[in-house]
Each structure stands twice: as C-alpha cells, then as structure tokens.
Amino acid sequence: MATSDPVYLRVVEDIRRQINDGSLPPGAPIPSRAQLTRKYQVGETAARHALRVLAGEGLIIGRVGSGHYVRERPDLTSLHRWRFLDHPAPFAADLQSQGRRVTWDWHSEPTEAGPDLARRLRIGESTALTKTRYIFRGDGRPLQLATSYEPREFAAHSEEERRSLVARMYAHGIKITEIVESVHTRIPRPAESDALDLAAGVHVLHVERTHWAGDRPVETSDIVIPGDRFRITYSMPV
Amino acid sequence: MATSDPVYLRVVEDIRRQINDGSLPPGAPIPSRAQLTRKYQVGETAARHALRVLAGEGLIIGRVGSGHYVRERPDLTSLHRWRFLDHPAPFAADLQSQGRRVTWDWHSEPTEAGPDLARRLRIGESTALTKTRYIFRGDGRPLQLATSYEPREFAAHSEEERRSLVARMYAHGIKITEIVESVHTRIPRPAESDALDLAAGVHVLHVERTHWAGDRPVETSDIVIPGDRFRITYSMPV
DNA sequence: CGATGACTGCTGGAGCCCCAACTTTGCGAT
DNA sequence: ATCGCAAAGTTGGGGCTCCAGCAGTCATCG
Numbered sequence: 001m002a003t004s005d006p007v008y009l010r011v012v013e014d015i016r017r018q019i020n021d022g023s024l025p026p027g028a029p030i031p032s033r034a035q036l037t038r039k040y041q042v043g044e045t046a047a048r049h050a051l052r053v054l055a056g057e058g059l060i061i062g063r064v065g066s067g068h069y070v071r072e073r074p075d076l077t078s079l080h081r082w083r084f085l086d087h088p089a090p091f092a093a094d095l096q097s098q099g100r101r102v103t104w105d106w107h108s109e110p111t112e113a114g115p116d117l118a119r120r121l122r123i124g125e126s127t128a129l130t131k132t133r134y135i136f137r138g139d140g141r142p143l144q145l146a147t148s149y150e151p152r153e154f155a156a157h158s159e160e161e162r163r164s165l166v167a168r169m170y171a172h173g174i175k176i177t178e179i180v181e182s183v184h185t186r187i188p189r190p191a192e193s194d195a196l197d198l199a200a201g202v203h204v205l206h207v208e209r210t211h212w213a214g215d216r217p218v219e220t221s222d223i224v225i226p227g228d229r230f231r232i233t234y235s236m237p238v
Numbered sequence: 239m240a241t242s243d244p245v246y247l248r249v250v251e252d253i254r255r256q257i258n259d260g261s262l263p264p265g266a267p268i269p270s271r272a273q274l275t276r277k278y279q280v281g282e283t284a285a286r287h288a289l290r291v292l293a294g295e296g297l298i299i300g301r302v303g304s305g306h307y308v309r310e311r312p313d314l315t316s317l318h319r320w321r322f323l324d325h326p327a328p329f330a331a332d333l334q335s336q337g338r339r340v341t342w343d344w345h346s347e348p349t350e351a352g353p354d355l356a357r358r359l360r361i362g363e364s365t366a367l368t369k370t371r372y373i374f375r376g377d378g379r380p381l382q383l384a385t386s387y388e389p390r391e392f393a394a395h396s397e398e399e400r401r402s403l404v405a406r407m408y409a410h411g412i413k414i415t416e417i418v419e420s421v422h423t424r425i426p427r428p429a430e431s432d433a434l435d436l437a438a439g440v441h442v443l444h445v446e447r448t449h450w451a452g453d454r455p456v457e458t459s460d461i462v463i464p465g466d467r468f469r470i471t472y473s474m475p476v
Numbered sequence: 477c478g479a480t481g482a483c484t485g486c487t488g489g490a491g492c493c494c495c496a497a498c499t500t501t502g503c504g505a506t
Numbered sequence: 507a508t509c510g511c512a513a514a515g516t517t518g519g520g521g522c523t524c525c526a527g528c529a530g531t532c533a534t535c536g
Binding site for chain 1: 518519520521522523527528529530
C-alpha cells in the first residue's frame, strides 16, 4: 500500500517527521518549491501541494517573497475553569489572575430570540433579548470573542450591574444554581478570523455557556477562543 | 479590496453562501470542475482549488467518479460530564446512558514515563508506568481513543479491578479527590485519522484528564474525540 | 559614505493538459 | 424485462508554464 502512495505525501511525511523530531526547529526555513523538486525528484505541482498541505495543517507558514518556515508553536495557555466565577468572561478572568493584562470592549443591543436561542433559553422565538458582544484582549493580542444573550427585563443599568450577572438575577429573585458549558471545535467564520487575528488552518474552540436557575435557563453565551493558543481546563471535585 | 480578490475565492464564497442559506441542502451535488469553469468563467485550476478549499473546511465531500456533495452535518452529540463518574471513559459512559450501544477494546503494556508524563504525573522520567490503550465504538462507529498512564504498582489484576480506578487506588490507601480535564483542539495524527475514520480537515478534541489525590496526580490519560461529531459538556454547580 | 535602484529568488494565483481509477447511465442483446 | 457492457462524466494525482508582488542583496551613482 505504501508503494503507490501519492508522491506529494512522501514529501509531506518527510517534512512532518523532521518538524516533529526537531531536526527542523520552529522558525527554520523549509526548502523552496524549486529545491523540493530537486531534493525529492518530484514535479513542481507535487512540491507546492506538499507545502500547501503542511501550511493547511498549521505546521508551516508561507511568507510571500521570503519562503516557508516552521511555525512557532506557542505553548497552549490554560484557561482554568476551577470554580464558579461570576464574570462575563471567566476564561479572561483566569488570564487576569495569571498576571496578564486583559482589556475588553463591549457593545449591547436589543434583539429577538429566533429559533436557536429559543431552544437554548426555552423561550418563545420572538422574546425580547439583550445581546452583548465582547472582545477580550490579553497582552495586546485578541484572546476571545463572547456574545451573551439574556432576557431584556434583566438588562444592566450600570457598569457595576453589568459585571455581575448573578447579582442582577438575584435582584429579580432568581438564584443561579448551575453553569453548563459545552465545548466543541469548528472552523472560524470569516469575521472571527479577522477579529481574533487567526492564521490559516487554525480552528476555534466554541463554548456555549448557559446559566441555569433550577431547571430554567436564564442566560446563554457563545464564547469563541483561538484553538492554537489556548486549552480550557475544568476541575471536578470527586 | 474586493475587486482584486483571487477568483477562486469568489467561487468558494458563493458556494459557501448557498450551503449556509440552505439553497444547497446536505447531500446536494456541487457542480463539477467543468461546470464551475463555465458557470463562473474561471480556469480549471481556480475551480478545483475552490472545491479543495471547501472540502478542506469539511463543508463538502468529494467522491471519486461521482462528484462533490454537501456534507451531512450531523448534530454534535453531547458528551456530558455532569458528575463524577468512575469509568475509564466517562464520555463513552455518557453515550451508553443515552441508550447507544458502546463497545471497546483495550490493551495494556508496560512503559516508562519520559519527560512529558513525568511533568504531568510529577514523577521521575524513568518511573515504571502501565499504559493502557482503549478504542471505543458507539453504534458501530469509532468514537474515542483513550490512553491511560498509571504507576505500575497500581496495575489491575482482573477485569473488575481495571474498570474502577478509584476502588483500585483506594485499596492502596489513596483517595481520589479531584479530576482535572484540559480540552484543546488539534490536527489528528495519521494513526488517529485511521483509527477514528476521520474525513480530511476534521480536527479532534484532545482531553488531558488527570486524577488527583490531594496535591498528587495519580493517573493521567489522553482522550481523543472526533471534532465533527461531538461536543463535550461540563456542568458546574454554583 | 550613503542612498537608490536593479536583480534574483520566493510565494501564491492562475491556466492548460494528461492520465488512472471510479460511478453512473444508457443502450443493446438476450 | 432484465442483464451486461461500453461510453461518458468526475475526482484526484501529477506535470508544465506564466505572472504579480514582495524581500532580500548587491552594485552603482551622487
């Protein structure tokens, strides 16, 4: 089976091996198209296809006019979810507690639920909601997008109020009892690629978070995090 | 800026739009290379590149001899982590509790820690460990790979013993107090693509799970889950 | 001595072509 | 009516070529 493998795969696998075993360290230049054709005795099509595949995997990055280089693979920063945190962006809060400077912008607007949110919040599709978009930056780099949805009647009337969902709910006689977070991975939408400054081939972690009061969901948010820089850590007491 | 965009992007964006707004429903055929060149007045290179990009994103799938089709996007199955579960694969256990048939194979072998595991388990690099690989299948399809590492002296001597880490540890006077799971996303290694039967462009969710006894890690595992079929859900009581 | 400009090498976009392997379809023969 | 088979269409691998735009380098000119 390995005999009739496509030739570009030979190139891909050889370079991948060299990156993995360290003989091509981060930042090292990859041979150019012309060099690859000579080195592996393949056509230019195969050479460039190999480079494209490796770039698509995020292992190397191409710089026009310069060459391809092994991507620096920053250690994944761990966003720790180690206890209940009453904060619009618990993951950002964790970075802050690690001593990093975190800044953010936000913007609120009224909206209607629609089918997806109606399901998530167990409300009617035309329920009036407040939608708040956040963009968080840590150490100057974009770090997370968050979009929060909550019923209009709970809207915050001051910065203080906005920061604490739990306190705001409590003022309406609602006690939040559980937070549920659902993690999956997907391809970033174009707007997210822009906002998070993502390289090609990088996926995002998408967390759907819902605050529950008993058996009733009262707020839900979508949190989008660059998949190449972060991991999310959950602690569960036994 | 949109004027000098590469032509293949025009094709990509038009098809993506049609998939998103439903005019190309799941299973619908995408025009062939030849048809695309005519329809969008582009060369064959641009047409095939557009198809490749869309396939790389997992939006469409190419079948040799037949054509490209809009991928069926199964709803993400939620693997629920809603309470402490003493099971080699809590995510598989959750599927089971959803009424799906889950089967698995496993295989144990002795190994040495090495630098990475030494760090994770806070032990010396040459500590003797037992490595157990699992492959879980749900409804006939591969669902999760897991590799568990634990100190050799805790090895299970029977099937019953193997199933409960907590009981086994307890027999050694060790009480597990916390489970920490760290989630990130990455490109599957070739062996994982094979074993999990992943389509091109699909990422995996990689969960590093560690069982702690007080401030001492006693077991750690790597759990690899197809990113296109599952989401992981964590519940946190407030 | 310093600045400008020409030259070379590289990537990424694009076009056209050939071929093997596979699917689908439709026709013709039984 | 059904079976078998050939023809047509499609993907994926691969080859060759051209060009625009960018990044260095190096030599030449003021």
